[in-house]
Amino acid sequence: MNFQSPLTSRLLFDKQNHSNETLLSLYRAMLKPRLIEEKMLILLRQGKISKWFSGIGQEAISIGVTHSLHPDEYILPMHRNLGVFTAREIPLFRLFSQWQGKASGFTKGRDRSFHFGTQEFKIIGMISHLGPQLGVADGIALAHKLKKENKVTAVFTGEGGTSEGDFHEALNIASVWDLPVLFCIENNGYGLSTPTNEQYRCENIKDRGIGYGMEAHQIDGNNILEVFSKVSGLAESMRANPRPVLLEFKTFRMRGHEEASGTKYVPEDLMKEWALKDPINNYKSFLLEEGILSEETDNEYHSAIKKEIDENLLLAYEEPAINSSEINELNDVYQSFDYKHFEENKKGENIRFIDAISQGLKQSMRKHNNLVLMGQDIADYGGVFKITEGFLEEFGKDRVRNTPICESGIVEAAMGLSINGMKAMVEMQFADFVSSGFNPVVNYLAKSHYRWNQSADVVIRMPCGAGIGAGPFHSQTNEAWFTKTPGLKVVYPAFPYDAKGLLNTAINDPNPVLFFEHKALYRTIRQDVPTNYYTIPFGKAALLKEGEQVSIITYGAPVHWVLETLEAFPELNVDLIDLRSLKPIDEDSIFNSVKKTGRALLITEDSVFGSVISDISAMINEKCFEYLDAPVMRLGSLETPIPFAANLENQYLMKNKIHDKLMELIDY
Known part of the structure; x- marks a missing residue:
């Protein structure tokens, strides 16, 4: 078969001990994104919006998961998760303004649809590359765990996204570090037009959880009560016992990947079969049969939601087209950094370049209690260059973290730490290896502040350069890969004094910094360096x-x-x-x-x-x-x-x- 059939022919609902109020609130919550989508499809045909990625038929997943989490717990949705945004009660006119590229949206017209985040509502939106948000969820959850906050983070992807390397890296990191992340996989049958049997060969996506040593469940994604009950129970358990859980939601995409792509590649019988499992129609019938919902109340829900949609659309339409200036655009690429100068003392000691890096890093760790170091072999071993040797004894494994070999996932986790109020330093074992983490550096860290005002408080240390006989994969000086990318800062000291002062500044700076350290200078260049904590401003030769x-x-x-x-x-x-x-x-x-x-x-x-x-x-x-x-x-x-x-x-x-x-x- 080149498609997926429903788990069952009809939906069976179990009220368990949920109150009627809860049962009705779930229905109304699902109804809202459905009615918004129906309106958006009309506007799309009228040429009033440019694109739409429909989640019709998948509302139970977004609503069930969002209602299972606390309002202050982060959710990282995708473009079919409108219900996440509406369930978090984002004002509709702001969503409509976002889709129209207006100022009341969340990205100042710089990005579209659901490519945004909002700290106010604890939602971190996707980027088109899909995979990086999985690792970002790891970082957010890690910050909660380090701060001893009993919180869960939920992140969404589709079955197509599970083929990306970021999926493997994120699940592996979460498992190794026991991070309370709900990995929500919406298995809706097709990655654009590619059916599941051409995407993976395991019988079920939940089976992949076995390979990561994590708990995994398959849930009927069209059954709101099954989703809500299962996820609520798991979330409560994960808050008390932090661990990752993989959830495979079986559902179906009833419309095209986006409206222009259509559904001609889907067998007609399959469409009809899944239409019978519509999450809203089935749940409505159940509530009517149980006497929990009346037709009159249902009509009131429809009327109130449609009125809210129309009123908020009017607000969005009346808002003028966004306007900006070149100065505003340029100023928003980086978060404003109020450089604070720390003067060096007169007491100095003659140390090597590598000692200056280590000294600056250690003093920054003492200054910033929320700074976390991550990298391969940096803990007990002290890193391949021994820069973090002895750090473990002073700062502990929570803040000096060995990582699996997964550059992309760790850069993403660093971004998640920043989103959740912490600082991160990632050591690339060799600068050459950053190519394995290139995407999140140039597409996530670099663009987040410009897109939705979120800083990426991340320093990536880059041991680089030739002259020590390390060959093609350990000797590059690849700074030009990053100077080309707006949103990144790039620093490249040549002396111990500069290395220490500039590294301290890099860690203070809330923007992403690529910090290049030439390996051939590590143990060959010495200089008198002040013993205290001091800084040197960027952009001064x-x-x-x-x-x-x-x-x-x-x-x-x-x-x-x-x-x-x-x-x-x-x-x-x-x-x-x-x-x-x-x-x-x-x-x-x-x-x-x-x-x-x-x-x-x-x-x-x-x-x-x-x-x-x-x-x-x-x-x-x-x-x-x-x-x-x-x-x-x-x-x-x-x-x-x-x-x-x-x-x-x-x-x-x-x-x-x-x-x-x-x-x-x-x-x-």
């Missing part, structure tokens, strides 16, 4: 050398390679700028230096094409063209992956070409 011949602009390990070159050729008279911060970048220091010298050599360890220095070159060309006495020149590594053998790696890196490139520029 360091002028290490002053001269008149040329401006050398670089960052990271190449700073030291340039210093070695200048020491070997003392006759060279240059400005040497260490950028330290790549996003934001210190344009003034760059332009002032180039205007003074008339020449610029930009150096990166990265390959040149698409690199940070290529953008800086364009900036100089646009802002300083009339001051230039020679072309802006760039120097980077070979356009190849990073080789392992020492002689090949030396040939790959541009460190031995710095002097020749300098002379070429000076002699131009």
Whole structure:
């Protein structure tokens, strides 16, 4: 069979000990999203809305789950979970304004449909990639657990979403950490047009729970009383005994994936069979038969809800089209950060780059009791570079957490911690491995504040760089992947003093920060570093050398390679700028230096094409063209992956070409 049949031919309801008031409230709650959807389908045909993802036939799941949770417990719904939003009593005009891209919505016209969150109603909406919200739920639940709050987090996905790697990572993390997450899988038969037998081969999705060592249940998703009773009992149990639970709700999508896609791929007999299991019609018949609901009361419900819909639609229609300015748009990409300067003391000690990172991290842990460190092997082992060695004894396993090998899921969990009022630091074991967590970094962390005013208070530490014979998968300096993405900050220190101060600032900053640490500098570079907690502002470059011949602009390990070159050729008279911060970048220091010298050599360890220095070159060309006495020149590594053998790696890196490139520029 290439489709799923109903669990039973008709719905059987068990009142259990629910009061008539409760039974009626569940019916009215299901009726509201159904009537809204019916209105939206009319508006869609009239061209008054652009798109609609229908949840008709699935209302019992959204309503049953939402009514089972406390109002202060987070829910992470999808685009067929209108009932979650209405059950949380979001004013309808705000929902309608959201769908029309108006200011009373939740995203200032920057995103559509249900792609938003609202702390006021404890709802965290989806992104189109589906999978990341599962890991975000883990982080929210982890924050509750660390704060000793007996709360449950519910997160939705469809059977199609269970094929994504994020599903595996999120369930595995939740199981290993005993997180109170309800993973609600709406198995509605089709992922767009792909039937379930082409999506997975286990008999039931609930069977996957066995592999994660977690409790799992299959529920008739069209039976509101079965959903409500089962989920209410589980939620109560999970609050007392925190653990994850997988719920497979068997249901059916009665309309297209979205209205334009239709349902021609669904057998007609199957549509008729599931239509008989309509959750609202069946439940209404049951309530009428039991004498709990009367036709008169039902008519009153319909009339009141339709009136509410019409009145709120009018409010949304009367609201003017949203207006903004370029300044407003740019200012909302990042959360405002009121930088607070902590002055260094005069007492210093000569320490290595790696010691400065460790010292800054430890002092930040003492300063921020809500800071949680996560990464592979960072607890007992202290991390592969031993930066967190000894942290476990001082801060404990709650705050220094070993993770499974699941970069995507852990970045998502970090986002969840931020949503629930905590700070997170994720250590990528090697910067190269961030590719396995790329999606949540660039699509979730980076965009959340711009989309719905939610900060991503997350620092991702990125041990990076060549020069230690680590080969193609442990040596990249991939900062350009992230400087391109609005919403991220990117920092890349070259000295111990800068590393400590900038890391402290990164942890204070409520925005997502990619913090690059060159591995070859860890144990080779020493400096006198203040012993106390201090900070350094982002976007301020360091002028290490002053001269008149040329401006050398670089960052990271190449700073030291340039210093070695200048020491070997003392006759060279240059400005040497260490950028330290790549996003934001210190344009003034760059332009002032180039205007003074008339020449610029930009150096990166990265390959040149698409690199940070290529953008800086364009900036100089646009802002300083009339001051230039020679072309802006760039120097980077070979356009190849990073080789392992020492002689090949030396040939790959541009460190031995710095002097020749300098002379070429000076002699131009």
